[in-house]
Amino acid sequence: MSEIKIALDAGHGLHTMGRRCMEEFDPAQTREWQLNNRIMDKLEEELEAYDCRVLRVDDTTGAQDTGLSVRVMQANRWGANLYLSMHHNGGIGGKSGGGTVVYHDCTTEKGRRLADRLYEQIVAKTQLVGNRSSKVVQRAYYVLANTKMRAYLVENGFMDSAADTPVIITEAHADKTVHGILDWLKQDCGLTAKPEAGGGGADRPEEPDTDPGDLAVGTEVVVNGTIYGTGSGKGKGIPKVGALMYVTGYAGDRYAFCWGVSKTPGGARQGWARAEDLQVVPDKDESQIDGITSSYREWPAICIEPETNVRICPGVDKDILAAWPKLGRGNEVDVIGEGPAPNGKLWYRVRIAGVHKGWVYSGYLKRR
Ligand SMILES: [Zn+2]
Known part of the structure; x- marks a missing residue:
């Protein structure tokens, strides 16, 4: 198979209500997203050595619980041909059972077979077998039913199980899970190692000496x-x-x-x-870029300080916007977005003269 495009989805966000390990078994009450994200981060790193592309459809900072429709839309729009969603389970209230369960919504024999294999490959590494009556289950979960590509959702052990929880919070469990998934991708999905591209290990591409075209600084x-x-x-x-x-x-x-x-x-x-x-x-x-930029209601502003720097990003240490380095007192701009600088101060994203876009500290602009 040629290059595989894999969408990776760490379920939930860091602050999603409820989704965490039971305190009795994990005093730190590790959040489900942390467990999901750890596995997806490790998998993403491993996949750098393989002939594939990876798209993370969750918010990898954990700050937002990216909506399911946004996750699905990103994967569909990108043209992924495999979608993997990582979760950890709950709902047995401290009992000792649990284990890994793989969900799918496949209608083909091949798709169902791959679901079985995914379960087998993960458990071959983690040994987290548990006591579920069905370990591979067909269910129309949103991300499974609405993704256009083959999609699987792994519930990789229970967060409220005396047997599972002490295991799933360990780094070792995450590593084993990743290696199970990698085995599946290689042995069952046709993933191959990246062709040797010379320089092996040199990360940074060489630098051709040409014009940036429409990719100027600040774009x-x-x-x-x-x-x-x-x-x-x-x-x-x-x-x-x-x-x-x-x-x-x-x-x-x-x-x-x-x-x-x-x-x-x-x-x-x-x-x-x-x-x-x-x-x-x-x-x-x-x-048009769903889930990546939110719509912001533009408003007209006037600069109230002389010699106000326009920067390519929020922050006093960031580069000056080459195309329009400064605003003067009385200059008019459109505010088209906002965001915090690293120090937490609010900056406005502005459009100057209808074209150039940069960032200005919020204290220097006033609504006109
Ligand atoms: Zn979950």
Whole structure:
């Protein structure tokens, strides 16, 4: 099989009500999203060595519990051909049973067979067999029924089980689960190692010397492909595919230097992506990027300070917007968004002269 596009979904968000381990077995009451996310993060890292693309459809900061329709829409729009949703179960109230259950909504023999295999491969590694009467279950859960591609949802042990909970909170369990899924992807889904692309291990692509075209600094983009790291650390701290980012520099027409701002525009996580994998966010109709930008009601503003810096992102240490470095007192702009700087102060995203977009500290603008 050629390159597989895998959508990874860590269920829920960090602050989702209720979804956590039972205190009796885990005094830290680890949140379900933390367990789900740990596995998906590890899987994502492992998959860097394979001939596939990965899209995370949850909020990888955990801050938001991304809606199920948004998760599904991102995967459908991206054209994933496999969707994996990770969860941990609850509902047995401290009893000792539990175990892993794989859900699917497959109508084909092949799809059902893959569900069986996914269960077998995970449990071969984790041994978390439990006492469920059916360990592979067909059910029209939202993400299973509404994704256009083959989709599986793993409930990887119970958060309120005397037997499961002490196991599922361990790093070892997460690692074993990841290796079970990897075995499944390789042995049952045809995933192959990435072809050796020369330089093996050198993360950062070489830099052709050409014009950035429409990927100038400050351009808002969504990355629909591989994001390369900037050094060692195997992808640590790199923005996730699918997040809204800003081009913060460029190295020619094939690569653009980006940093991610999926929910907090002041974030400072950096990575590199190929220009062909960058989708420029349209100026006029940002609501088209479902679930990534929320619609913001624009309002007219006037600058009340002289020599006000316009920056490419929120934060006093961020670069000045080359196309329009400063506003003067009395200059009129449109406020088209807002977000916090790393210090928590509110900044406004502005459109200047109808075209140029940058960020200005909120204290320097007033409604006109
Ligand atoms: Zn769940």
